[in-house]
Amino acid sequence: MKSIQELESTYIINTYNRQPGMTPCLVRGEGSYVWDDSGKKYLDFLGGLAVNVVGHCHPAVVEAIREQAGLLIHTSNLYYGGPQAELAEVLVENTMPGGKVFFANSGAEANEAAIKLARKNKADRYKIITAESSFHGRTLATVTATGQPKYQKPFAPVVEGFSYGIFNDLDSFNNLVDDQTAAIMIEPIQGEGGVYVAEDSFMKGLRSLCDREGVLLIFDEVQCGMGRTGELWAFEHYGVMPDLLTAAKGLGGGLPIGAMLAREPYRDVLQPGDHASTFGGNPVVCRAALAVLRILLRQGFLKEVAEKGACLRQDLENMIATYPALGCEYRGMGLISALGLKKPEAKNIQAKCTAEGLLINAIGEHTLRFLPPLTISRSELEDGLKTIRRILDEFNA
Ligand SMILES: Cc1ncc(COP(=O)(O)O)c(C=O)c1O
Incomplete structure (x- = not known):
């Protein structure tokens, strides 16, 4: 053998x-x-x-998976499905009340959804600014968003319209914004880049910059979110609300899930036909995620x-x-x-x-x-x- x-x-x-x-x-x-x-x-x-x-x-996660697997493992997103809606409510109400969520299968896919939403939001704005040493995924758009040339080089040409500021250097982001900038996307704590924490003034400064210039602020909390910092989301430590938030990793308790949350007034930018995922919001995965969130939200x-x-x-x-x-x-x-x-x-x-x-x-x-x-x-x-x-x-x- x-x-x-x-x-x-x-x-x-x-x-x-x-x-x-x-x-x-x-x-x-x-x-x-x-x-x-x-x-x-x-x-x-x-x-x-x-x-x-x-x-x-975790017994609660195992039980949720078992129960749902015996009931219904998959249907198409063409139909309503219970666990997806229940998870959406818990996620949105505890993150950005008034917002909505799109479910995907990974962190990269959550970020892809955020990039697409940002590009659709204003037709004449397509550029995305991220940070050097960031990590946003391995699909072609998210590897382009990832500010580390070593991950991009073998796959050139990468996606058009991305540029990179210096993490914790607000001026460097300020200098890159122009009237074609759709979004700034950063990790409040750079994980793969070496665990670098955003400074308070940087986060607040990015929020003001985005408000002033009509640019969306996207926080990638795929790694630093889901309770890891002692709040459900890292952004809560700064009191800075993003326009879009992406999550994955810890959300499914080991099953694959990604989520892109959009606050009002961006929650309805994506319309029927704009984006989709065969497995996104799968009932088993959503039941597992609900079990995880209920544990995290316990007193x-x-x-x-x-x-x-x-x-x-x-x-x-x-x-x-x-x-x-x-x-x-x-x-x-x-x-x-x-x-x-x-x-x-x-x-x-x-x-x-x-x-x-x-x-x-x-x-x-x-x-x-x-x-x-x-x-x-x-x-x-x-x-x-x-x-x-x-x-x-x-x-x-
Ligand atoms: C901050 C961040 N964003 C996105 C990703 C990509 O997530 P996935 O591997 O689920 O596509 C990662 C993975 O490490 C990450 O740390």
Whole structure:
């Protein structure tokens, strides 16, 4: 019998660079833990890259999926469907009352919908400004929105009309706006770019700039949203409401979903025939998302996230003080956090953590990223941090 690794290298296009012998083959999950095919247990500080916000196989999510799968798995979006409408109500009322939502299947698709809405909004405006080092997806338009040339280069020519300001530099955005600008799109916290948090004055300044110039403000909260910062959405920390908001990742509790929310007066820009998705708003996925949102919206849940985030920050800052040669800065908010490293050791530290049963993520060689489930307990958090401390000890030498 061929091993999983052999099957994969024979039949799967190698875009993820999984390494035989190094990359675990994960087969089961429960709460903050996953297990590989040899039975080894890992504490998950990566949370499916910000997807598993309520941990692995949360009973409420499993039950919602089971129940809906026995009732109706899919119908066409040509028909009404219950879970989609229920999810829309909870999502809109807790995000931008008076708005509406379009359901897609991923973060990139949610952003595609936002880009299309922004371009349709005013016929003579088609340009979109995003930030350098941003990440908005891998489809052709969203990879163009992604302000990282390395992702675009092999696929040139990319989509027309995109330009890039410098994150947290309002003037650089100001200078790019003209009378053909349709939208400015940014992540309030740049995730893939290395966990960089937008400054308050930058967010407020973007809102004023967009209001003054008749430009839509789009926040991509695919990674930093869904409770990760201790509020349901990162924008709540700034008191700055976007015109369009995109979400995905954590929303489906592990099932694929994307959502693009549009506030009044943009909620009806897209009309029948303008946009569609075969699977968008699938009943099973929407039931899972409803279960996730109900957990996040429980009294005290998000406050807990903020408190656990503060513990994580304190611990990482202590590590920076303990290992001055290695750690140089803390970045993040709540449970989207990073340890910036002076030494180019992030990938080696990640590999060592994996070997010791802790899943974390290296972004390049200088950043360790932490995206644990929001349901992680304080003792699990402490356990993982202990492992990291022990490993940093070795690398500090
Ligand atoms: C901020 C942000 N936007 C969009 C995306 C793309 O999401 P997806 O991979 O679901 O298309 C990501 C993925 O990492 C992301 O972090």
